[in-house]
Amino acid sequence: MKSKEHFQFSNGVVLYPIFFVLLIWVVFWVEIRFGIDFTKFGIYPQTITGLRGIFFSPFIHSGISHLYHNTIPLFVLTAALFYFYKPIAWKVILYGILVSGLITWSIGRPSYHIGASGLIYVLVSFTFFKGILAKYYRLIALSLLIVFLYGSMIWYVFPIVDGVSWEGHTAGLITGFLFALIFKKEIAKPKKYAWEEETFNEADDPFLKHFDEHGNFIEFPETNMEVDTPTEPLEENRPTIHYTFKPNKDTE
Structure with a gap:
């Protein structure tokens, strides 16, 4: 209903x-x-x-x-x-x-x-x-x-x-x-706004999907950006990943 x-x-x-x-x-x-x-x-x-x-x-x-x-x-x-x-x-x-x-x-x-x-x-x-x-x-x-x-x-x-x-x-x-x-199911339900219904799907993220489960960079196609990987090894299951980006020389 x-x-x-x-x-x-x-x-x-x-x-x-x-x-x-x-x-x-x-x-x-x-x-x-x-x-x-x-x-x-x-x-x-x-x-x-x-x-x-x-x-x-x-x-x-x-x-x-x-x-x-x-x-x-x-x-x-x-x-x-x-x-x-x-x-x-x-x-x-x-x-x-x-x-x-x-x-x-x-x-x-x-x-x-x-x-x-x-x-x-x-x-x-x-x-x-x-x-x-x-x-x-x-x-x-x-x-x-x-x-x-x-x-x-x-x-x-x-x-x-x-x-x-x-x-x-x-x-x-x-x-x-x-x-x-x-008639328990025949009740009016509170209105849900769009932001309440949206859920984050990590697999759809255009950035995270280019890294494996250990945080290692795999690929980053169709972009004019190159990646500087961190000097320190990533810890397994590290909650956040920090990367720095520099413009590709071809675009300067």
């Missing part, structure tokens, strides 16, 4: 997050406008019908407060994902919903688990661990920013608040970490 595919602003960086956020708000509006309760379409663990919630639960919320608290982090994290990890952004989102949903379905309590917080934890976890593994200053800075903004979310992977799906949060945290490992 080419590093130039990363860190490029495009319309999708803004439009995709806006579309995602608008979609969950539209679903909530439909519930309020027509008096429909979509909660039964959430994840209900260890049941066949509960499997459908893996796909539907991120778009269903219990109330305006639940929806509001998920909207801002979902927009920010999705925008960061499409900017810094554009080539794999959709994979992280779609597979993140699927895998975190399956884990929640496997370990969750017998209750309906709804909301986009599971996906949010996927994005937080992925962005943080990915930046650390990348060892690239921009991504590390992003990881530190994520810790600053959403570091307190770590407490909600434990059952400390009634009515909060800590199972979904834990599933998202695990999924994001696994994705950071799975």
